[in-house]
Amino acid sequence: MVEFESAIETRGLTKSFGAFRAVDGIDLTVPMGTVCAVLGPNGAGKTTTVRMIATLLRPDAGTARVFGYDVVRDATAVRSLIGLTGQYASVDEDLTATENLTIFARLLGSSGARAARRADELLEEFGLQSAASRPLKHFSGGMRRRLDLAASLIGRPPLLFLDEPTTGLDPRTRVQMWTTVRELVRTGTTVLLTTQYLDEADELADRVVVIDHGRVVADGTADELKATVGAAALTLRVAPADLPTAATLVHRYTGAEAVLTTDDGHLTVAAADTSALPEMLIALREAGIEVRELGLAQPSLDEVFFAITGPTDPLRVPEPA
Incomplete structure (x- = not known):
């Protein structure tokens, strides 16, 4: 296969359901060997976008390519x-883990012996x-999600779509899934991740794309x-x-227009x-002021999300299942 820099590239991707335009001209580029997290409110167009790129829905307009292959003309590839x-989970609850993985492998064309070996490897x-x-x-629940992820890797795909893979999992199992995703990327897999957990995007993603009302409204690193x-x-x-002396010194050294203080001695x-x-800390010490606590924090992705997408719109039409 010809080498490509991008695993995914979409231009003007559009999809409507009746009068509702779920995806409205999405441009998206995902470099190979990276994790791209797609965030957005419910009904923003995330799942519809993933389904079009994964050949499960036909776009109304625009193009999408996976490793250079057009998702409409070259859907089989x-x-x-x-x-x-x-x-x-897309697995059968009445079958064992081995039976589920073996069936998936056989459906992908593996012989009985090869399917059994692949099932054992993934387990x-x-x-x-x-x-x-x-x-x-x-x-x-955590074991089922791990098995579902294992099933999606039967054929060792170079591109993996994870649509809210840790929804409903306990914190320990979520962290285990994060470790698995990092290992997949380390060995060359590209991951497109949709998630409702902003800490998950912060932990895993090389790039974060925010979609709202079917459009990309932000794109960059966290x-x-x-x-x-x-x-x-x-x-x-x-x-x-x-407080008065400390506030004066903090203003002088940070250039902040406002210093917020509280009666218990906090300045922000x-x-x-x-x-x-x-230099500010040295000046405070020379003024005889003891700094009892000190913290410096970036805005969180939660703050980014709400700043970009605004409050929840109760009239927003949900994406079709």
Whole structure:
């Protein structure tokens, strides 16, 4: 196969359902070997976009390519290059883990012996060997999601779509899934991730794309998007009696227009320039002021999300299932 820099490239991708335009001209580029997280409110167009790129829906207009293959003209080739894990497990609860994976492998054309070997490999990779002969109806939610992800990797696809893969999982299992995704990317897989958890995007994504009302409204690294919201927040605590002098010094060294103070000795500023913080701390010490607490934090992706998309629109039409 010809080498391409981008695993996914869409231009003007559009899809309507009746009078409702779910996707309205999406331009998206996902470099190979990276994780791209797609965020957006419910009904923003995330899932519809993924389904078009994965050949499950035909676009009304625009183009989408996967490793250079057009998702409409070359749909068969595209399907051979992708794996898709949705929000709900696509496995049979009455079969064992081994039986489920073996069936998937046979459906993809593997012989019986090769299918059995691949099933064993994936059960080991996802820590499910001890439950290999157990019917899925007795699996926990986290085990089912790991098995579903394993099933999507039967054919070793170079591109993996993860549509809210950790929805409903406990924190420990979510972290285990994050470790699995990082390992997949380390070995060359490209991942397009839709998620409702902003910390998940912050942890995993090389690039974050925010979609709202069917359009891309922000695109960049997590740090780049955070920078659009505002400066880092500097917080420190001193003795209440030292607040006036401390506020003057903090203003002088940070250039902040306003220093917010509380009666218990906390000061908070939006610190656009943090390069002079060492000098500020020296000045506070020379003034005989003890800094009891000090913190510097960027805006969170949550703040970015709400700043970009605004409040929830109760009249927004949900995406078709």
